[in-house]
Amino acid sequence: MHIQPNSKAVILTEIMLAVFRLQGRLLKKGDELVKPLNLTSAKWQVIGAVALAGKPLSAPQIAEAMGITRQGAQKQLNKMEKDGFFERCPNPYHRSSPLYALTERGIRSFSDAMALETVWAGGLVTDLSLQRLHEALQTLNAIHEQLDSPVPKQGDR
Amino acid sequence: MHIQPNSKAVILTEIMLAVFRLQGRLLKKGDELVKPLNLTSAKWQVIGAVALAGKPLSAPQIAEAMGITRQGAQKQLNKMEKDGFFERCPNPYHRSSPLYALTERGIRSFSDAMALETVWAGGLVTDLSLQRLHEALQTLNAIHEQLDSPVPKQGDR
């Protein structure tokens, strides 16, 4: 192989592969972690989006917060409302688009999950410095921003 | 909020969220990138696994290389064989588990995709230093290893 080991493109490719592997791992770990709470990683993320907002949100708002499509979020919400994690309440700004509020059960699930996650995450990174973690986070966010910017798409208003 | 902003657990949580966001973005970008080649990110990864191995592989070997389940890889392979990217050839070590070899078309798709990706990746990271990218990669891999370590697997050959 004659690939230059210091080429940015090559490193970026390796970062991409690392991101894919990590994502799979993290989802699986998350599923294990919150299984005792009758949650999955996906449901946990939905609950987290509303919990962190601190107020009921509409389905499209939740989708935006999670970075998934409106329909994807709606699907989860329909199931999770049926399962008692959320309840619909009237949206003063849009009669036919209800806000989803966490029920007692939903709130309890979120704080239980957060507690589990804090313990797990704290034990995971014992031999990585805070500095290193910070820099990695910044680098990932920088890549994400560059991914967003160069394709303005055709959506100019 | 009394969360310590410098707590490792908090940073790790943010890294996890960044990984999720990035993964979604990268898959979408990958789909766009290889769409002209009649590929998707998933198919591209399967082709890449075999191409990088440099020799035909069995379905379970491909699954392992990709970090997905045997059945997941098998599904892609069944479709991609039908679409002419792979052809089965006899496995001297296992009569009923064929090796999957890239066809001419598969080889061409891989090199076309790699060319597109190199151009794209090289243009993406203009304002990140090689050093930063390297460190981020190492950090991600370190996290991945720590995720893996408590659950050792069995199984070569």
Added chain:
DNA sequence: CTCAAATTGACAACTAGTTTCCATAGTGGG
């Protein structure tokens, strides 16, 4: 007010992966 555009929810079909179960093929120990 009215009509066009945008937003929204429901639904269907699809991609890509998972788990589970089954039948068969290969392997090694007795």
Added chain:
DNA sequence: CCCACTATGGAAACTAGTTGTCAATTTGAG
């Protein structure tokens, strides 16, 4: 050789997301 065990492929049901279509609601320009 035989028998238990493992590896494999196939199929089905499932999770979680996507795109696309449709009808109804909401909004805003004129």
